[in-house]
Amino acid sequence: MTAAGSPARHACPPEHDHAETTTCYFHHKCRCDACRAENTARQRVRRRQLAYGTYDRRFVPAAPIREHVKGMIAQGVGVRTLREATGANVDHLIYGYTRRDGTRAEQKLVTARVARTLAGFTPTLDHYAAHAVIDGRGTRRRLRALAAMGWSFAVIGRHLGRIDTNVARLARARRVTAGTAREVRDLYEVLSVTPAVGETATERAMIARTKRHARDRGWHGPLAWDDVDTDPELPSQSFVTDDELDLELDLAALLEQHRVGTPARLRGEELHRVVHAFAERGELTHREIAEVVGCAEKTVDRLRAAARAAARVTEQEKAA
Secondary structure (H helix, E strand, O other), X not given: XXXXXXXXXXXXXXXXXXXXXXXXXXXXXXXXXXXXXXXXXXXXXXXXXXXXXXXXXXXXXXXXXXXXXXXXXHHOEXXXXXXXXXXXXXXXXXXXXXXXXXXXXXXXXEEHHHHHHHHOOOOOHHHEOOOOEEEOHHHHHHHHHHHHOOOOHXXXXXXXXXXXXXXXXXXXXXXXXXXXXXXXXXXXXXXXXXXXXXXXXXXXXXXXXXXXXHHHOOOOOHHHOOOOOOOOOOOXXXXXXXXXXXXXXXXXXXXXXXXXXXXXXXXXXXXXXXHHHHHHHOOOOHHHHHHHHOOOHHHXXXXXXXXXXXXXXXXXXXHO
Protein backbone atom coordinates (compact mmCIF):
# COMPACT_ATOMS: atom_id res chain seq x y z
CA MET A 1 0.00 0.00 0.00
CA THR A 2 1.15 3.52 -0.72
CA ALA A 3 1.03 6.38 1.73
CA ALA A 4 -2.34 7.41 0.32
CA GLY A 5 -3.77 3.98 1.06
CA SER A 6 -4.10 2.90 -2.60
CA PRO A 7 -2.53 -0.27 -3.99
CA ALA A 8 1.05 0.01 -5.21
CA ARG A 9 1.30 0.65 -8.92
CA HIS A 10 3.26 -2.00 -10.74
CA ALA A 11 5.11 -1.47 -14.00
CA CYS A 12 6.21 -3.87 -16.72
CA PRO A 13 9.83 -4.31 -17.71
CA PRO A 14 10.93 -1.74 -20.33
CA GLU A 15 10.99 -4.28 -23.17
CA HIS A 16 7.26 -5.02 -22.90
CA ASP A 17 4.82 -3.50 -25.40
CA HIS A 18 2.50 -1.52 -23.18
CA ALA A 19 -1.19 -1.16 -24.05
CA GLU A 20 -0.92 -3.38 -27.14
CA THR A 21 -2.35 -6.46 -25.39
CA THR A 22 -4.09 -7.30 -22.12
CA THR A 23 -0.99 -9.08 -20.81
CA CYS A 24 0.58 -6.02 -19.18
CA TYR A 25 -2.55 -4.89 -17.36
CA PHE A 26 -3.98 -8.23 -16.19
CA HIS A 27 -0.96 -10.51 -15.82
CA HIS A 28 1.87 -8.10 -15.00
CA LYS A 29 -0.43 -5.78 -13.04
CA CYS A 30 1.05 -2.82 -14.85
CA ARG A 31 -0.72 0.45 -14.09
CA CYS A 32 1.19 2.84 -16.30
CA ASP A 33 -0.85 5.54 -18.03
CA ALA A 34 -0.83 3.76 -21.40
CA CYS A 35 -2.02 0.42 -19.95
CA ARG A 36 -4.72 2.10 -17.86
CA ALA A 37 -6.04 4.12 -20.81
CA GLU A 38 -6.12 1.06 -23.08
CA ASN A 39 -7.94 -1.02 -20.45
CA THR A 40 -10.51 1.76 -20.00
CA ALA A 41 -11.14 1.76 -23.76
CA ARG A 42 -11.52 -2.04 -23.82
CA GLN A 43 -13.98 -1.98 -20.93
CA ARG A 44 -15.98 0.76 -22.61
CA VAL A 45 -16.33 -1.40 -25.73
CA ARG A 46 -17.21 -4.43 -23.62
CA ARG A 47 -19.98 -2.58 -21.76
CA ARG A 48 -21.41 -1.29 -25.01
CA GLN A 49 -21.47 -4.81 -26.50
CA LEU A 50 -23.11 -6.15 -23.34
CA ALA A 51 -25.79 -3.47 -23.56
CA TYR A 52 -26.57 -4.30 -27.17
CA GLY A 53 -26.35 -8.07 -26.63
CA THR A 54 -23.46 -8.50 -29.05
CA TYR A 55 -20.77 -9.49 -26.53
CA ASP A 56 -19.58 -13.04 -27.23
CA ARG A 57 -18.65 -14.95 -24.07
CA ARG A 58 -18.02 -18.24 -25.84
CA PHE A 59 -14.66 -20.02 -25.85
CA VAL A 60 -13.48 -22.36 -28.59
CA PRO A 61 -10.52 -24.79 -28.80
CA ALA A 62 -7.27 -22.93 -29.37
CA ALA A 63 -5.47 -25.71 -31.29
CA PRO A 64 -6.90 -25.00 -34.80
CA ILE A 65 -6.29 -21.26 -34.45
CA ARG A 66 -2.79 -21.91 -33.12
CA GLU A 67 -1.95 -24.00 -36.20
CA HIS A 68 -3.36 -21.28 -38.46
CA VAL A 69 -1.25 -18.62 -36.74
CA LYS A 70 1.87 -20.82 -36.83
CA GLY A 71 1.33 -21.28 -40.56
CA MET A 72 1.35 -17.50 -41.09
CA ILE A 73 4.47 -17.19 -38.93
CA ALA A 74 6.19 -19.91 -40.99
CA GLN A 75 5.41 -17.88 -44.13
CA GLY A 76 7.22 -14.86 -42.70
CA VAL A 77 4.60 -12.89 -40.74
CA GLY A 78 6.03 -11.88 -37.36
CA VAL A 79 4.25 -12.33 -34.04
CA ARG A 80 4.39 -8.61 -33.33
CA THR A 81 2.98 -7.86 -36.78
CA LEU A 82 0.08 -10.23 -36.14
CA ARG A 83 -0.56 -8.63 -32.76
CA GLU A 84 -0.59 -5.12 -34.17
CA ALA A 85 -2.66 -6.00 -37.25
CA THR A 86 -5.37 -8.00 -35.46
CA GLY A 87 -5.32 -6.57 -31.95
CA ALA A 88 -5.24 -10.13 -30.59
CA ASN A 89 -2.79 -11.36 -27.98
CA VAL A 90 -1.10 -14.16 -29.92
CA ASP A 91 1.85 -14.51 -27.52
CA HIS A 92 0.03 -16.82 -25.10
CA LEU A 93 -1.57 -18.66 -27.99
CA ILE A 94 1.81 -19.48 -29.52
CA TYR A 95 4.17 -19.69 -26.56
CA GLY A 96 1.79 -20.61 -23.73
CA TYR A 97 1.75 -18.90 -20.35
CA THR A 98 3.49 -19.22 -16.97
CA ARG A 99 1.56 -20.67 -14.04
CA ARG A 100 1.90 -19.30 -10.52
CA ASP A 101 4.31 -22.13 -9.67
CA GLY A 102 6.61 -21.08 -12.53
CA THR A 103 5.79 -23.94 -14.94
CA ARG A 104 4.70 -23.34 -18.54
CA ALA A 105 1.27 -24.34 -19.84
CA GLU A 106 -0.31 -24.38 -23.28
CA GLN A 107 -3.39 -22.28 -23.86
CA LYS A 108 -6.35 -24.62 -24.35
CA LEU A 109 -9.15 -22.18 -25.15
CA VAL A 110 -9.50 -18.86 -26.92
CA THR A 111 -12.47 -16.54 -27.14
CA ALA A 112 -14.68 -16.88 -30.19
CA ARG A 113 -14.08 -13.24 -31.05
CA VAL A 114 -10.29 -13.68 -31.13
CA ALA A 115 -10.67 -16.92 -33.10
CA ARG A 116 -12.80 -15.16 -35.73
CA THR A 117 -10.35 -12.28 -35.92
CA LEU A 118 -7.29 -14.49 -36.44
CA ALA A 119 -9.04 -16.93 -38.79
CA GLY A 120 -10.25 -14.07 -40.97
CA PHE A 121 -6.92 -12.28 -41.15
CA THR A 122 -5.19 -12.42 -44.54
CA PRO A 123 -1.60 -11.08 -44.62
CA THR A 124 -0.77 -8.46 -47.23
CA LEU A 125 2.63 -7.75 -48.74
CA ASP A 126 3.44 -5.24 -46.00
CA HIS A 127 2.91 -7.82 -43.25
CA TYR A 128 5.77 -10.09 -44.33
CA ALA A 129 9.34 -9.76 -43.09
CA ALA A 130 11.76 -8.45 -45.71
CA HIS A 131 13.60 -11.80 -45.94
CA ALA A 132 10.41 -13.90 -46.22
CA VAL A 133 10.09 -15.78 -49.53
CA ILE A 134 6.67 -15.31 -51.16
CA ASP A 135 4.92 -15.96 -54.47
CA GLY A 136 6.48 -13.93 -57.28
CA ARG A 137 3.26 -13.48 -59.29
CA GLY A 138 2.76 -9.82 -58.45
CA THR A 139 6.42 -8.97 -59.04
CA ARG A 140 6.48 -10.73 -62.42
CA ARG A 141 3.30 -9.00 -63.55
CA ARG A 142 4.44 -5.56 -62.46
CA LEU A 143 7.78 -5.78 -64.25
CA ARG A 144 6.18 -7.14 -67.41
CA ALA A 145 3.49 -4.46 -67.31
CA LEU A 146 6.17 -1.77 -67.10
CA ALA A 147 7.93 -3.35 -70.06
CA ALA A 148 4.66 -3.23 -72.01
CA MET A 149 4.65 0.53 -71.37
CA GLY A 150 8.19 0.88 -72.71
CA TRP A 151 10.17 0.86 -69.47
CA SER A 152 13.24 -1.26 -70.23
CA PHE A 153 14.84 -3.53 -67.67
CA ALA A 154 17.91 -1.28 -67.83
CA VAL A 155 15.90 1.76 -66.69
CA ILE A 156 14.00 -0.26 -64.09
CA GLY A 157 17.30 -1.66 -62.83
CA ARG A 158 18.75 1.81 -62.34
CA HIS A 159 15.72 2.78 -60.25
CA LEU A 160 16.00 -0.38 -58.15
CA GLY A 161 19.79 -0.30 -57.87
CA ARG A 162 20.09 -3.64 -59.67
CA ILE A 163 21.72 -4.83 -62.87
CA ASP A 164 19.63 -5.60 -65.95
CA THR A 165 20.04 -9.36 -65.75
CA ASN A 166 18.77 -9.39 -62.18
CA VAL A 167 15.61 -7.51 -63.22
CA ALA A 168 15.15 -9.92 -66.13
CA ARG A 169 15.27 -12.86 -63.72
CA LEU A 170 12.74 -11.17 -61.43
CA ALA A 171 10.42 -10.84 -64.43
CA ARG A 172 10.16 -14.62 -64.56
CA ALA A 173 10.80 -15.53 -60.91
CA ARG A 174 8.40 -17.99 -59.26
CA ARG A 175 9.42 -16.89 -55.76
CA VAL A 176 10.86 -13.59 -54.49
CA THR A 177 11.61 -12.06 -51.12
CA ALA A 178 8.98 -9.77 -49.65
CA GLY A 179 11.53 -6.93 -49.48
CA THR A 180 12.17 -7.19 -53.23
CA ALA A 181 8.44 -7.43 -53.95
CA ARG A 182 7.82 -4.24 -51.98
CA GLU A 183 10.62 -2.42 -53.86
CA VAL A 184 9.12 -3.42 -57.21
CA ARG A 185 5.60 -2.53 -56.03
CA ASP A 186 6.66 0.95 -54.90
CA LEU A 187 8.47 1.62 -58.18
CA TYR A 188 5.51 0.25 -60.14
CA GLU A 189 3.15 2.71 -58.44
CA VAL A 190 5.37 5.56 -59.65
CA LEU A 191 6.20 4.42 -63.21
CA SER A 192 2.88 2.82 -64.15
CA VAL A 193 1.04 6.15 -64.19
CA THR A 194 2.90 7.36 -67.27
CA PRO A 195 4.37 5.67 -70.36
CA ALA A 196 8.10 5.81 -70.97
CA VAL A 197 9.22 8.79 -73.08
CA GLY A 198 12.61 9.04 -74.77
CA GLU A 199 14.44 12.32 -75.23
CA THR A 200 16.94 11.03 -77.79
CA ALA A 201 16.65 8.80 -80.84
CA THR A 202 18.50 6.03 -79.00
CA GLU A 203 16.12 6.18 -76.04
CA ARG A 204 13.07 6.17 -78.33
CA ALA A 205 14.45 3.15 -80.17
CA MET A 206 14.99 1.38 -76.84
CA ILE A 207 11.40 2.10 -75.78
CA ALA A 208 10.03 0.82 -79.09
CA ARG A 209 12.13 -2.34 -78.82
CA THR A 210 10.99 -2.91 -75.22
CA LYS A 211 7.33 -2.54 -76.19
CA ARG A 212 7.79 -4.91 -79.13
CA HIS A 213 9.59 -7.39 -76.89
CA ALA A 214 6.69 -7.32 -74.41
CA ARG A 215 4.03 -7.51 -77.16
CA ASP A 216 5.68 -10.51 -78.83
CA ARG A 217 5.52 -12.37 -75.52
CA GLY A 218 1.94 -11.48 -74.72
CA TRP A 219 2.74 -9.41 -71.65
CA HIS A 220 -0.15 -7.33 -70.34
CA GLY A 221 -0.10 -3.69 -69.28
CA PRO A 222 -1.29 -2.29 -65.94
CA LEU A 223 -4.91 -1.83 -67.07
CA ALA A 224 -5.30 -5.58 -67.66
CA TRP A 225 -5.41 -6.27 -63.91
CA ASP A 226 -7.98 -5.34 -61.29
CA ASP A 227 -5.67 -6.76 -58.64
CA VAL A 228 -2.22 -7.46 -60.02
CA ASP A 229 -1.35 -9.73 -57.08
CA THR A 230 -4.40 -12.01 -56.99
CA ASP A 231 -6.20 -11.93 -60.36
CA PRO A 232 -6.19 -15.22 -62.30
CA GLU A 233 -3.86 -15.52 -65.25
CA LEU A 234 -4.97 -13.91 -68.51
CA PRO A 235 -4.60 -15.68 -71.86
CA SER A 236 -1.23 -14.90 -73.43
CA GLN A 237 -0.47 -14.48 -77.12
CA SER A 238 3.09 -15.67 -76.63
CA PHE A 239 4.35 -18.32 -79.05
CA VAL A 240 7.56 -19.11 -77.17
CA THR A 241 8.13 -21.69 -74.44
CA ASP A 242 9.24 -20.76 -70.94
CA ASP A 243 12.81 -21.89 -71.70
CA GLU A 244 12.89 -19.82 -74.88
CA LEU A 245 11.50 -16.84 -73.03
CA ASP A 246 14.13 -17.16 -70.31
CA LEU A 247 16.87 -17.26 -72.92
CA GLU A 248 15.48 -14.28 -74.82
CA LEU A 249 15.32 -12.24 -71.63
CA ASP A 250 18.91 -13.15 -70.77
CA LEU A 251 20.22 -12.25 -74.23
CA ALA A 252 18.34 -8.94 -74.37
CA ALA A 253 19.50 -7.98 -70.88
CA LEU A 254 23.13 -8.88 -71.65
CA LEU A 255 23.10 -6.78 -74.82
CA GLU A 256 21.66 -3.79 -72.96
CA GLN A 257 24.13 -4.28 -70.11
CA HIS A 258 26.99 -4.31 -72.61
CA ARG A 259 25.62 -1.20 -74.34
CA VAL A 260 25.68 0.84 -71.11
CA GLY A 261 29.20 -0.35 -70.31
CA THR A 262 28.50 -2.77 -67.46
CA PRO A 263 30.57 -5.95 -68.05
CA ALA A 264 28.97 -9.35 -67.49
CA ARG A 265 30.79 -12.25 -65.85
CA LEU A 266 29.11 -15.48 -66.95
CA ARG A 267 30.54 -18.84 -65.99
CA GLY A 268 29.75 -22.53 -66.26
CA GLU A 269 26.52 -23.78 -67.83
CA GLU A 270 25.11 -20.29 -68.21
CA LEU A 271 28.15 -19.21 -70.26
CA HIS A 272 27.77 -22.25 -72.56
CA ARG A 273 24.07 -21.62 -73.10
CA VAL A 274 24.42 -17.91 -73.89
CA VAL A 275 27.46 -18.30 -76.17
CA HIS A 276 25.74 -20.96 -78.30
CA ALA A 277 22.54 -18.91 -78.46
CA PHE A 278 24.36 -15.80 -79.69
CA ALA A 279 26.35 -17.86 -82.18
CA GLU A 280 23.23 -19.56 -83.58
CA ARG A 281 21.68 -16.16 -84.19
CA GLY A 282 24.66 -15.21 -86.37
CA GLU A 283 24.36 -11.51 -85.51
CA LEU A 284 27.63 -11.18 -83.56
CA THR A 285 31.20 -12.24 -84.22
CA HIS A 286 33.06 -14.38 -81.73
CA ARG A 287 34.95 -11.30 -80.51
CA GLU A 288 31.68 -9.41 -79.95
CA ILE A 289 30.14 -12.39 -78.15
CA ALA A 290 33.20 -12.56 -75.87
CA GLU A 291 32.83 -8.86 -75.01
CA VAL A 292 29.13 -9.24 -74.19
CA VAL A 293 29.45 -12.33 -71.97
CA GLY A 294 32.73 -11.28 -70.33
CA CYS A 295 35.17 -13.96 -71.43
CA ALA A 296 38.13 -14.36 -73.78
CA GLU A 297 37.55 -14.76 -77.52
CA LYS A 298 39.44 -18.08 -77.47
CA THR A 299 36.91 -19.35 -74.92
CA VAL A 300 34.10 -18.67 -77.40
CA ASP A 301 36.12 -20.38 -80.16
CA ARG A 302 36.66 -23.43 -77.91
CA LEU A 303 33.00 -23.69 -76.92
CA ARG A 304 31.81 -23.42 -80.52
CA ALA A 305 34.36 -26.00 -81.69
CA ALA A 306 33.20 -28.39 -78.99
CA ALA A 307 29.58 -27.85 -80.04
CA ARG A 308 30.36 -28.57 -83.70
CA ALA A 309 32.27 -31.72 -82.75
CA ALA A 310 29.36 -32.92 -80.64
CA ALA A 311 26.97 -32.24 -83.52
CA ARG A 312 29.13 -34.27 -85.93
CA VAL A 313 29.18 -37.22 -83.53
CA THR A 314 25.41 -37.07 -83.24
CA GLU A 315 24.99 -37.04 -87.03
CA GLN A 316 27.31 -40.03 -87.37
CA GLU A 317 25.40 -41.98 -84.76
CA LYS A 318 22.12 -41.25 -86.55
CA ALA A 319 23.61 -42.31 -89.90
CA ALA A 320 24.86 -45.56 -88.37
